[in-house]
Amino acid sequence: MRFAITGADGMLGRALVARLADHDVVALTEPAFSLEDQEVVNGAIAGAQPHWVVHTAAMTDVDGCELNPRKAYSVNALGTRHVAAACRACGAGLLYISTDFVYGRRAVRTPIEAWEHGDPLSVYGLSKWGGERYVEALAPRFMIARTAWLYGEGGRHFVGTVLRKAKEGSLLHVVNDQTGNPTYARDVAEAVSRLLEREAPGWYHLVNTGETTWYGFARAALEMSGLDPEQVQPCSSAELGRPAPRPAYSSLSTFTYREMVGVDFRPWREALKDYLSGSGNPGSSRGAD
Ligand SMILES: NC(=O)c1ccc[n+]([C@@H]2O[C@H](COP(=O)([O-])OP(=O)(O)OC[C@H]3O[C@@H](n4cnc5c(N)ncnc54)[C@H](OP(=O)(O)O)[C@@H]3O)[C@@H](O)[C@H]2O)c1
Numbered sequence: 001m002r003f004a005i006t007g008a009d010g011m012l013g014r015a016l017v018a019r020l021a022d023h024d025v026v027a028l029t030e031p032a033f034s035l036e037d038q039e040v041v042n043g044a045i046a047g048a049q050p051h052w053v054v055h056t057a058a059m060t061d062v063d064g065c066e067l068n069p070r071k072a073y074s075v076n077a078l079g080t081r082h083v084a085a086a087c088r089a090c091g092a093g094l095l096y097i098s099t100d101f102v103y104g105r106r107a108v109r110t111p112i113e114a115w116e117h118g119d120p121l122s123v124y125g126l127s128k129w130g131g132e133r134y135v136e137a138l139a140p141r142f143m144i145a146r147t148a149w150l151y152g153e154g155g156r157h158f159v160g161t162v163l164r165k166a167k168e169g170s171l172l173h174v175v176n177d178q179t180g181n182p183t184y185a186r187d188v189a190e191a192v193s194r195l196l197e198r199e200a201p202g203w204y205h206l207v208n209t210g211e212t213t214w215y216g217f218a219r220a221a222l223e224m225s226g227l228d229p230e231q232v233q234p235c236s237s238a239e240l241g242r243p244a245p246r247p248a249y250s251s252l253s254t255f256t257y258r259e260m261v262g263v264d265f266r267p268w269r270e271a272l273k274d275y276l277s278g279s280g281n282p283g284s285s286r287g288a289d
Helices: 011-019 038-048 062-067 069-090 123-138 158-167 185-198 214-224 255-261 268-277
Strands: 002-006 024-028 052-055 093-099 142-147 172-175 202-205 232-235
Touching (some): 002 011, 002 038, 038 069, 052 069, 052 185, 069 093, 123 142, 158 172, 158 214, 158 268, 172 214, 185 255, 214 268
Parallel strands (some): 002 052, 093 142, 142 202
Protein backbone atom coordinates (compact mmCIF):
# COMPACT_ATOMS: atom_id res chain seq x y z
CA MET A 1 0.00 0.00 0.00
CA ARG A 2 1.17 3.51 -0.71
CA PHE A 3 0.51 6.24 1.83
CA ALA A 4 1.02 10.00 1.55
CA ILE A 5 1.59 11.75 4.88
CA THR A 6 1.10 15.50 5.15
CA GLY A 7 3.15 17.17 7.89
CA ALA A 8 5.53 14.20 7.82
CA ASP A 9 8.17 16.19 9.72
CA GLY A 10 5.86 17.19 12.58
CA MET A 11 5.75 15.32 15.89
CA LEU A 12 3.00 12.89 14.91
CA GLY A 13 4.11 12.82 11.28
CA ARG A 14 7.54 11.54 12.29
CA ALA A 15 6.06 8.82 14.47
CA LEU A 16 3.87 7.78 11.52
CA VAL A 17 6.75 7.71 9.05
CA ALA A 18 8.68 5.47 11.48
CA ARG A 19 5.69 3.15 12.07
CA LEU A 20 4.83 2.83 8.36
CA ALA A 21 8.44 2.32 7.26
CA ASP A 22 7.60 -1.10 5.77
CA HIS A 23 5.21 0.54 3.32
CA ASP A 24 5.66 2.88 0.40
CA VAL A 25 5.40 6.30 2.09
CA VAL A 26 5.39 9.69 0.35
CA ALA A 27 6.24 12.51 2.78
CA LEU A 28 4.49 15.81 1.97
CA THR A 29 6.24 18.64 3.80
CA GLU A 30 6.67 22.40 3.71
CA PRO A 31 7.85 24.46 1.91
CA ALA A 32 7.26 22.38 -1.25
CA PHE A 33 3.85 21.26 0.07
CA SER A 34 1.72 24.17 1.24
CA LEU A 35 -1.85 23.58 2.40
CA GLU A 36 -2.76 27.12 1.42
CA ASP A 37 -2.06 26.47 -2.27
CA GLN A 38 -4.80 24.36 -3.82
CA GLU A 39 -2.86 23.60 -7.00
CA VAL A 40 0.19 22.48 -5.05
CA VAL A 41 -1.92 20.22 -2.83
CA ASN A 42 -3.72 18.72 -5.79
CA GLY A 43 -0.52 18.20 -7.78
CA ALA A 44 1.31 16.58 -4.84
CA ILE A 45 -1.49 14.11 -4.09
CA ALA A 46 -2.21 13.32 -7.74
CA GLY A 47 1.52 12.76 -8.28
CA ALA A 48 1.82 10.42 -5.28
CA GLN A 49 -1.23 8.30 -6.28
CA PRO A 50 -1.63 6.98 -2.71
CA HIS A 51 -4.21 4.47 -1.51
CA TRP A 52 -4.63 6.64 1.58
CA VAL A 53 -3.56 10.14 2.57
CA VAL A 54 -2.87 10.60 6.28
CA HIS A 55 -3.42 14.31 6.83
CA THR A 56 -1.59 15.47 9.97
CA ALA A 57 -0.35 18.89 8.80
CA ALA A 58 -1.99 21.79 10.60
CA MET A 59 -1.41 25.13 12.25
CA THR A 60 -1.17 23.70 15.79
CA ASP A 61 -0.32 26.86 17.77
CA VAL A 62 -3.65 27.23 19.59
CA ASP A 63 -3.04 30.81 20.78
CA GLY A 64 -1.51 31.73 17.40
CA CYS A 65 -4.75 30.58 15.73
CA GLU A 66 -6.81 32.75 18.10
CA LEU A 67 -4.71 35.78 17.19
CA ASN A 68 -4.73 35.04 13.44
CA PRO A 69 -8.06 33.41 12.52
CA ARG A 70 -7.66 34.05 8.80
CA LYS A 71 -4.47 31.97 8.72
CA ALA A 72 -5.96 29.25 10.95
CA TYR A 73 -9.05 28.86 8.77
CA SER A 74 -6.98 29.02 5.60
CA VAL A 75 -4.55 26.26 6.73
CA ASN A 76 -6.73 24.00 8.88
CA ALA A 77 -10.17 24.29 7.29
CA LEU A 78 -9.61 25.28 3.64
CA GLY A 79 -6.27 23.44 3.47
CA THR A 80 -8.09 20.28 4.53
CA ARG A 81 -10.73 21.03 1.91
CA HIS A 82 -7.98 21.04 -0.73
CA VAL A 83 -6.62 17.70 0.56
CA ALA A 84 -10.11 16.15 0.54
CA ALA A 85 -10.83 17.45 -2.99
CA ALA A 86 -7.51 16.05 -4.22
CA CYS A 87 -8.36 12.66 -2.67
CA ARG A 88 -11.72 12.76 -4.45
CA ALA A 89 -10.02 13.54 -7.77
CA CYS A 90 -7.67 10.55 -7.58
CA GLY A 91 -9.82 8.13 -5.55
CA ALA A 92 -7.58 8.07 -2.48
CA GLY A 93 -8.95 7.47 1.01
CA LEU A 94 -8.36 10.22 3.59
CA LEU A 95 -7.48 9.70 7.24
CA TYR A 96 -7.73 13.12 8.87
CA ILE A 97 -6.08 13.75 12.23
CA SER A 98 -8.26 16.04 14.31
CA THR A 99 -8.38 17.16 17.91
CA ASP A 100 -10.25 17.07 21.22
CA PHE A 101 -10.45 20.89 20.85
CA VAL A 102 -13.42 20.39 18.47
CA TYR A 103 -15.27 19.90 21.77
CA GLY A 104 -15.55 22.26 24.69
CA ARG A 105 -19.07 23.16 25.75
CA ARG A 106 -20.45 19.80 26.93
CA ALA A 107 -21.51 20.00 30.59
CA VAL A 108 -21.67 16.25 31.23
CA ARG A 109 -18.29 14.91 32.28
CA THR A 110 -18.28 11.46 30.69
CA PRO A 111 -15.83 10.56 27.89
CA ILE A 112 -17.00 11.94 24.54
CA GLU A 113 -17.94 9.42 21.84
CA ALA A 114 -16.38 9.75 18.40
CA TRP A 115 -19.68 10.46 16.61
CA GLU A 116 -20.64 13.35 18.93
CA HIS A 117 -21.12 16.70 17.27
CA GLY A 118 -18.37 19.26 17.78
CA ASP A 119 -18.89 22.42 19.84
CA PRO A 120 -15.53 24.21 19.71
CA LEU A 121 -14.58 27.15 21.91
CA SER A 122 -11.50 28.39 20.10
CA VAL A 123 -10.50 29.41 16.58
CA TYR A 124 -8.14 26.42 16.45
CA GLY A 125 -10.98 24.06 17.44
CA LEU A 126 -13.37 25.64 14.93
CA SER A 127 -10.78 25.51 12.15
CA LYS A 128 -10.19 21.77 12.75
CA TRP A 129 -13.96 21.18 12.97
CA GLY A 130 -14.27 22.98 9.62
CA GLY A 131 -11.64 20.58 8.25
CA GLU A 132 -13.74 17.64 9.46
CA ARG A 133 -16.82 18.98 7.64
CA TYR A 134 -14.89 19.17 4.36
CA VAL A 135 -13.51 15.65 4.79
CA GLU A 136 -17.01 14.28 5.30
CA ALA A 137 -18.38 16.22 2.34
CA LEU A 138 -15.65 15.61 -0.20
CA ALA A 139 -13.49 12.56 0.51
CA PRO A 140 -14.70 9.38 -1.18
CA ARG A 141 -13.58 7.22 1.79
CA PHE A 142 -12.62 8.79 5.09
CA MET A 143 -11.58 8.19 8.65
CA ILE A 144 -11.62 11.06 11.14
CA ALA A 145 -9.26 10.34 14.03
CA ARG A 146 -9.19 12.83 16.91
CA THR A 147 -6.31 12.78 19.31
CA ALA A 148 -5.29 14.97 22.26
CA TRP A 149 -2.52 16.25 24.55
CA LEU A 150 0.29 14.70 22.47
CA TYR A 151 3.90 14.18 23.48
CA GLY A 152 6.58 12.14 21.79
CA GLU A 153 10.03 11.93 20.30
CA GLY A 154 11.30 14.90 18.33
CA GLY A 155 8.52 17.38 19.07
CA ARG A 156 7.98 20.43 21.26
CA HIS A 157 5.45 19.40 23.86
CA PHE A 158 4.22 19.83 27.42
CA VAL A 159 6.25 16.98 28.99
CA GLY A 160 9.50 18.30 27.57
CA THR A 161 8.76 21.85 28.75
CA VAL A 162 7.76 20.77 32.26
CA LEU A 163 10.85 18.59 32.74
CA ARG A 164 13.20 21.26 31.41
CA LYS A 165 11.77 23.95 33.67
CA ALA A 166 11.77 21.65 36.70
CA LYS A 167 15.43 20.75 36.12
CA GLU A 168 16.22 24.48 35.98
CA GLY A 169 14.66 24.70 39.47
CA SER A 170 11.65 26.79 38.43
CA LEU A 171 8.37 26.64 40.32
CA LEU A 172 5.68 25.75 37.79
CA HIS A 173 2.06 26.90 37.77
CA VAL A 174 -0.07 24.45 35.82
CA VAL A 175 -3.82 24.52 35.26
CA ASN A 176 -5.96 22.17 37.28
CA ASP A 177 -9.32 22.96 35.63
CA GLN A 178 -8.88 21.32 32.23
CA THR A 179 -9.33 17.55 31.99
CA GLY A 180 -8.25 15.38 29.08
CA ASN A 181 -6.14 12.43 27.94
CA PRO A 182 -2.32 12.70 27.82
CA THR A 183 -1.33 10.67 24.76
CA TYR A 184 1.91 9.24 23.40
CA ALA A 185 2.35 10.02 19.68
CA ARG A 186 3.85 6.56 19.07
CA ASP A 187 0.68 4.89 20.31
CA VAL A 188 -1.36 7.06 17.95
CA ALA A 189 0.92 6.06 15.06
CA GLU A 190 0.39 2.40 15.96
CA ALA A 191 -3.38 2.90 16.03
CA VAL A 192 -3.35 4.74 12.69
CA SER A 193 -1.44 1.87 11.10
CA ARG A 194 -4.07 -0.58 12.40
CA LEU A 195 -6.89 1.59 11.04
CA LEU A 196 -5.16 1.77 7.65
CA GLU A 197 -4.85 -2.04 7.60
CA ARG A 198 -8.57 -2.44 8.26
CA GLU A 199 -9.72 0.44 6.06
CA ALA A 200 -12.81 0.86 8.25
CA PRO A 201 -14.36 4.28 7.51
CA GLY A 202 -15.79 6.28 10.38
CA TRP A 203 -14.94 8.38 13.40
CA TYR A 204 -12.31 7.40 15.98
CA HIS A 205 -10.73 8.77 19.12
CA LEU A 206 -7.05 7.86 19.40
CA VAL A 207 -5.95 8.63 22.96
CA ASN A 208 -4.36 6.80 25.84
CA THR A 209 -7.05 5.78 28.30
CA GLY A 210 -7.84 7.46 31.60
CA GLU A 211 -8.07 11.18 32.22
CA THR A 212 -6.33 13.83 34.29
CA THR A 213 -5.70 17.57 34.41
CA TRP A 214 -2.57 19.28 33.06
CA TYR A 215 -1.55 19.63 36.72
CA GLY A 216 -1.94 15.87 37.30
CA PHE A 217 -0.06 15.21 34.06
CA ALA A 218 2.83 17.48 35.10
CA ARG A 219 3.10 15.89 38.56
CA ALA A 220 3.15 12.39 37.07
CA ALA A 221 5.92 13.37 34.63
CA LEU A 222 8.04 14.75 37.49
CA GLU A 223 7.42 11.77 39.80
CA MET A 224 8.27 9.28 37.04
CA SER A 225 11.47 11.23 36.29
CA GLY A 226 12.62 11.20 39.93
CA LEU A 227 11.97 14.94 40.32
CA ASP A 228 10.00 16.66 43.08
CA PRO A 229 6.28 16.90 42.13
CA GLU A 230 5.90 19.74 44.66
CA GLN A 231 7.65 21.97 42.11
CA VAL A 232 4.27 22.08 40.35
CA GLN A 233 1.54 24.26 41.82
CA PRO A 234 -2.09 24.19 40.62
CA CYS A 235 -3.66 27.29 39.08
CA SER A 236 -6.80 28.15 37.12
CA SER A 237 -7.12 28.86 33.39
CA ALA A 238 -8.34 32.37 34.28
CA GLU A 239 -5.12 33.03 36.24
CA LEU A 240 -3.03 32.03 33.23
CA GLY A 241 -5.03 34.31 30.89
CA ARG A 242 -4.05 32.78 27.55
CA PRO A 243 -5.62 34.19 24.35
CA ALA A 244 -7.52 31.02 23.34
CA PRO A 245 -10.18 29.46 25.57
CA ARG A 246 -9.60 25.75 26.26
CA PRO A 247 -12.14 23.00 27.01
CA ALA A 248 -12.69 22.36 30.73
CA TYR A 249 -13.50 18.77 29.81
CA SER A 250 -12.47 17.06 26.57
CA SER A 251 -11.79 13.49 27.64
CA LEU A 252 -12.35 11.19 24.64
CA SER A 253 -13.84 7.71 24.56
CA THR A 254 -11.92 5.10 22.52
CA PHE A 255 -15.09 2.99 22.07
CA THR A 256 -15.23 2.96 18.24
CA TYR A 257 -11.51 2.18 17.93
CA ARG A 258 -11.71 -0.61 20.50
CA GLU A 259 -14.77 -2.17 18.88
CA MET A 260 -13.63 -1.87 15.25
CA VAL A 261 -9.99 -2.83 15.74
CA GLY A 262 -10.34 -5.26 18.68
CA VAL A 263 -7.67 -3.71 20.85
CA ASP A 264 -7.67 -0.72 23.19
CA PHE A 265 -5.12 1.97 23.95
CA ARG A 266 -3.06 1.49 27.09
CA PRO A 267 -3.55 3.76 30.14
CA TRP A 268 -1.87 7.15 29.91
CA ARG A 269 0.41 6.54 32.91
CA GLU A 270 1.80 3.35 31.36
CA ALA A 271 2.49 5.13 28.07
CA LEU A 272 4.12 8.11 29.82
CA LYS A 273 6.37 5.83 31.87
CA ASP A 274 7.37 4.04 28.69
CA TYR A 275 8.17 7.32 26.92
CA LEU A 276 10.22 8.61 29.87
CA SER A 277 12.17 5.35 30.14
CA GLY A 278 13.02 5.69 26.45
CA SER A 279 11.96 2.12 25.73
CA GLY A 280 9.08 3.00 23.40
CA ASN A 281 7.28 -0.34 23.12
CA PRO A 282 4.66 1.18 20.84
CA GLY A 283 1.13 -0.03 20.99
CA SER A 284 1.36 -2.35 23.98
CA SER A 285 -2.24 -2.78 24.93
CA ARG A 286 -4.73 -4.51 27.10
CA GLY A 287 -6.93 -5.87 24.37
CA ALA A 288 -6.89 -9.05 22.37
CA ASP A 289 -5.13 -8.86 19.01
N1 LIG B 1 0.05 18.26 19.55
C1 LIG B 1 -1.10 17.96 20.15
O1 LIG B 1 -1.20 17.95 21.40
C2 LIG B 1 -2.33 17.63 19.32
C3 LIG B 1 -3.52 17.35 19.99
C4 LIG B 1 -4.66 17.04 19.25
C5 LIG B 1 -4.60 16.97 17.87
N2 LIG B 1 -3.44 17.27 17.25
C6 LIG B 1 -3.43 17.22 15.77
O2 LIG B 1 -2.43 16.30 15.38
C7 LIG B 1 -1.83 16.70 14.15
C8 LIG B 1 -0.32 16.67 14.30
O3 LIG B 1 0.06 17.50 15.38
P1 LIG B 1 1.59 17.67 15.81
O4 LIG B 1 1.61 17.94 17.26
O5 LIG B 1 2.41 16.56 15.22
O6 LIG B 1 1.91 19.04 15.06
P2 LIG B 1 3.29 19.71 14.65
O7 LIG B 1 4.44 19.01 15.28
O8 LIG B 1 3.07 21.17 14.86
O9 LIG B 1 3.34 19.40 13.10
C9 LIG B 1 2.45 20.03 12.21
C10 LIG B 1 3.00 19.87 10.81
O10 LIG B 1 2.16 20.61 9.92
C11 LIG B 1 2.99 21.34 9.04
N3 LIG B 1 2.30 22.53 8.56
C12 LIG B 1 1.90 23.62 9.27
N4 LIG B 1 1.34 24.53 8.47
C13 LIG B 1 1.39 24.01 7.21
C14 LIG B 1 0.98 24.48 5.93
N5 LIG B 1 0.39 25.68 5.78
N6 LIG B 1 1.20 23.70 4.84
C15 LIG B 1 1.79 22.49 4.97
N7 LIG B 1 2.20 21.98 6.17
C16 LIG B 1 2.00 22.74 7.26
C17 LIG B 1 4.19 21.70 9.89
O11 LIG B 1 5.27 22.06 9.07
P3 LIG B 1 6.32 23.18 9.59
O12 LIG B 1 6.82 22.68 10.91
O13 LIG B 1 7.34 23.22 8.51
O14 LIG B 1 5.49 24.43 9.73
C18 LIG B 1 4.42 20.40 10.64
O15 LIG B 1 5.15 19.49 9.86
C19 LIG B 1 -2.43 18.07 13.83
O16 LIG B 1 -3.41 17.91 12.84
C20 LIG B 1 -3.06 18.54 15.13
O17 LIG B 1 -4.19 19.35 14.89
C21 LIG B 1 -2.30 17.59 17.94
